Amino acid sequence: MEKIKKTRSTFRKILRGLMFFFGFIIFLLIVGIIYVVIVSKTDPPQVADQSSLQLERKDLGNGMYTINGDWFRKSKSGLYEMYVSGEPYQMGVVNGKLSKELVIRQEDAFTEQINKMIPSTFYQHFLKYVIGWFNRKLDKNVSDEYKDEIYGISASASDNYGYIGSKYQRILNYHAAHDIGHALQTMALVGCTSFGTWNDQSQDSTMI
CATH class of the missing domain: 1.20.5 (Single alpha-helices involved in coiled-coils or other helix-helix interfaces)
Incomplete structure (x- = not known):
């Protein structure tokens, strides 16, 4: 017992x-x-004057848009050209408004490719926080003027990807995607193409 x-x-x-x-x-x-x-959460910068959000673009046709003296167009060569002026946040807002369709199309293409590579919703959410932790100090390595400009651009970002993060955090992290891509090069997931020419190989010997 x-x-x-x-x-x-x-x-x-x-x-x-x-x-x-x-x-x-x-x-x-x-x-x-x-x-x-x-x-993994990144708060946007504090911008006192957000009056530029009220600006509206004018469509001049043939892919030409203007806001006051700023403009955006697609040249005959097929390249996109833009001119913006003002304070960083205002330039970002105008940038986003002038090229809104392009900003949204780029994010659509980016997320579509991610969905192809990582079809699992659970794994996507898992990676969202892993990348958020990996980039947790990203905003501390970006100057205030660029953060203000990125915040302005994010006002024109798509409303369809809130599950990924806030508009500002998404646009900020997309700017770091290139560097993240370099970390994935050994996995053959990304690749870059570039060229350079100088001295007697360029018309006026300057570097291109």
Whole structure:
């Protein structure tokens, strides 16, 4: 009888120990998840004057748009050209308004490719926080004027991808996608094409 009591007592101690151990592991996981969610969130800069959001573009036809003295067009050579002026945030807002369709089309193409490469919604959400943690100090390495401009552009971003992140955080991270791509080059997921010419190989010997 005494042995049975001791066995039960030992079993209870082991059970309590296991419950404490697994409870502690679950607690650490919850804390870790909360930490990653918090640090992966990037707040937009504080901009006092947001009156430029009220500006409206004019369509002059043939892919030419203007806002006051700023303009955006597609040249005969097929290249997009833009001129904007003003404070960083205003330039970003005007940039986004003038090229709204292009901003949305680029994000559509980007997310479509991501969906092809990573069809699992669960894994996409998992990667969202991994990338958010990886880029948690991204905004600290971007000057204030560029952050203001990116924030302005983000006002014209698509409303369809809120599940990825805020408009500002998405546009900011897309600017870092190129560097992330370099980290993936060994996986043959991305590749870049570039060229350069100088000295006697260019018309006036300057570098292109």
